[in-house]
Amino acid sequence: MPLLNDAMPLMKEPRPPPQLPLPWVLPSLFAAFNVVLLVVFSALFFAFPCRWLAQNGEWVFPIVTGPLFVLTFFSLVSLNFSDPGILHQGSAEQGPMMVHVVWVNHRAFRLQWCPKCCFHRPPRTYHCPWCNVCVEDFDHHCKWVNNCIGHRNFRFFMLLVLSLCLYLSALLVTCLIFLVRTTHLPFSTDKVIAVTVAVPAAGFLVPLFLLLLIQAMSVSAAERSCEGKRRYLHGYNPFDQGCASNWYLTICAPLGPKYMAEAVQLQRVVGSDWVPMPSLHSPTCPFAFEPPAPPSGSVQAREGPPREWR
Amino acid sequence: MDSQREDLSLPGVWVSLYFGFLGLCSVVTGGCILFLHWRKNLRREERAQQWVEVMKVATFTYSPLLYWINKRRHYGMNAAINTGPPPAVTKSETEVQNPDPRWELDIPEGRSYAVQDGSPKAEAPVPLQPARQLPLQQPQASSPLPIPIFQEAPLPLSLCNLPPMLNHSVSYPLATSSERNVNFHSLPTLAHGDHRFNAKPFASEL
Numbered sequence: 001m002p003l004l005n006d007a008m009p010l011m012k013e014p015r016p017p018p019q020l021p022l023p024w025v026l027p028s029l030f031a032a033f034n035v036v037l038l039v040v041f042s043a044l045f046f047a048f049p050c051r052w053l054a055q056n057g058e059w060v061f062p063i064v065t066g067p068l069f070v071l072t073f074f075s076l077v078s079l080n081f082s083d084p085g086i087l088h089q090g091s092a093e094q095g096p097m098m099v100h101v102v103w104v105n106h107r108a109f110r111l112q113w114c115p116k117c118c119f120h121r122p123p124r125t126y127h128c129p130w131c132n133v134c135v136e137d138f139d140h141h142c143k144w145v146n147n148c149i150g151h152r153n154f155r156f157f158m159l160l161v162l163s164l165c166l167y168l169s170a171l172l173v174t175c176l177i178f179l180v181r182t183t184h185l186p187f188s189t190d191k192v193i194a195v196t197v198a199v200p201a202a203g204f205l206v207p208l209f210l211l212l213l214i215q216a217m218s219v220s221a222a223e224r225s226c227e228g229k230r231r232y233l234h235g236y237n238p239f240d241q242g243c244a245s246n247w248y249l250t251i252c253a254p255l256g257p258k259y260m261a262e263a264v265q266l267q268r269v270v271g272s273d274w275v276p277m278p279s280l281h282s283p284t285c286p287f288a289f290e291p292p293a294p295p296s297g298s299v300q301a302r303e304g305p306p307r308e309w310r
Numbered sequence: 311m312d313s314q315r316e317d318l319s320l321p322g323v324w325v326s327l328y329f330g331f332l333g334l335c336s337v338v339t340g341g342c343i344l345f346l347h348w349r350k351n352l353r354r355e356e357r358a359q360q361w362v363e364v365m366k367v368a369t370f371t372y373s374p375l376l377y378w379i380n381k382r383r384h385y386g387m388n389a390a391i392n393t394g395p396p397p398a399v400t401k402s403e404t405e406v407q408n409p410d411p412r413w414e415l416d417i418p419e420g421r422s423y424a425v426q427d428g429s430p431k432a433e434a435p436v437p438l439q440p441a442r443q444l445p446l447q448q449p450q451a452s453s454p455l456p457i458p459i460f461q462e463a464p465l466p467l468s469l470c471n472l473p474p475m476l477n478h479s480v481s482y483p484l485a486t487s488s489e490r491n492v493n494f495h496s497l498p499t500l501a502h503g504d505h506r507f508n509a510k511p512f513a514s515e516l
Binding site: 024025028029031032033035036039040043044047048051052077080081086087088089090091092094098099100101102103104105106108111119120122123125131133136146188189190238239241245249253254256259260262 | 319320325328332335336339340341343344346347348350351354357358361364365368370371372373374375376377378379381382384385386387388389390391392393
């Protein structure tokens with residue numbers, strides 16, 4: 001009985017040992033280290049080989065690499081703190097015994113119960129064990145930025161990979177040109193810095209291009225990194241709407257209101273008074289301990305017009 | 311020309327000063343990123359607790375499934391939901407249709423026992439309307455309750471070892487979490503104090 005096995009840890013497991021005081025520190029430290037790495041290597045590049053080329057009239061190098069650095073830094077920082085699309089339990093969850101089947105383009109998905117978040121996960125929604133949240137359209141957890149990559153920040157992830165590829169390529173080419181043009185000059189600090197910057201840039205470039213290629217193929221086929229093709233029966237992916245539409249939906253389509261923001265908006269529309277009502281359900285997860293109560297009513301969607309999409 | 315290029319190198323004093331300044335900037339940048347990560351985690355926990363309060367006092371019915379379906383309809387997908395207790399017919403049917411029914415079912419919509427969408431077979435994109443009312447089937451009184459319905463989907467692939475799993479979620483913090491000494495910084499005051507939920511700050515943050 002796999003379902004009961006999932007629920008057992010919540011019932012009989014002894015009290016967990018005290019958690020580490022700051023479990024977020026190490027992953028966040030690694031993410032901060034990556035940002036610092038980008039800043040340091042860029043500062044070395046702009047202060048030595050790029051400055052040397054600019055002083056010799058080669059202004060095209062700082063003009064090209066400067067905006068690429070700004071774009072890369074912006075996308076990296078944005079991805080660190082962007083919302084991946086966190087979903088929470090709603091107000092009318094019936095418990096793990098209920099069967100929810102969602103149809104998407106003539107294909108049915110039997111929804112899975114998340115024992116942590118206590119709700120049925122929509123298709124392609126997974127619980128990230130690192131962030132401890134359920135993420136809509138979960139792609140993967142990126143340890144480089146210590147954040148989940150999901151529905152709302154996947155375009156930032158693609159922007160980061162693309163800008164990193166372009167920036168590292170420009171940086172590598174610039175350093176090589178600098179080294180070629182200074183071969184007749186004696187060994188100097190500029191050369192040391194150029195080699196120091198070019199070697200890691202070349203090392204990161206190959207896997208980044210490979211990652212960009214894989215992600216581009218995944219977007220074209222409307223697949224996610226955490227899924228495999230074997231999950232789709234008969235090779236039919238119901239989320240695949242064609243290559244062009246897949247790219248549009250992934251990169252350009254409006255994301256719509258956030259899950260929580262929409263609920264707040266609905267509350268404003270339905271009733272502006274926030275007088276606490278009797279609890280609809282316990283804030284604990286009762287379905288992990290007790291048999292499910294019979295459904296008390298119907299699940300009803302919003303009745304008003306959808307909020308303006310951004 | 312060569313002598314001019316040699317003169318373009320920075321003096322040693324400036325190089326030392328530059329490296330010192332760069333080290334200082336690195337420490338400041340790393341500290342800022344670390345602080346923002348700590349703030350991000352803190353705000354997630356606070357918002358999760360506030361979300362529980364929102365759902366407790368909500369005067370409307372809200373479901374992540376309907377939020378998900380509404381969004382997919384905006385994207386031109388034909389999405390619908392079917393909710394009910396575990397019927398034996400459906401289980402056997404799905405097992406016949408799909409030998410590995412852990413995630414996706416291969417049920418033609420014509421065989422669905424209670425598809426609630428108005429036009430599930432329509433090939434044209436569904437108009438951009440919010441999902442309508444979804445009737446639920448009452449569970450059979452004679453059927454035993456603890457029937458395993460499905461298996462939990464395996465966790466998504468991870469690049470490395472998984473962190474220790476907590477008995478609660480940031481998405482749905484337990485009220486007993488403070489008794490278990492879990493590391494929710496915001497829960498002790500919110501769960502046990504005389505906290506009166508105020509929606510305005512929450513709404514303004516969103």
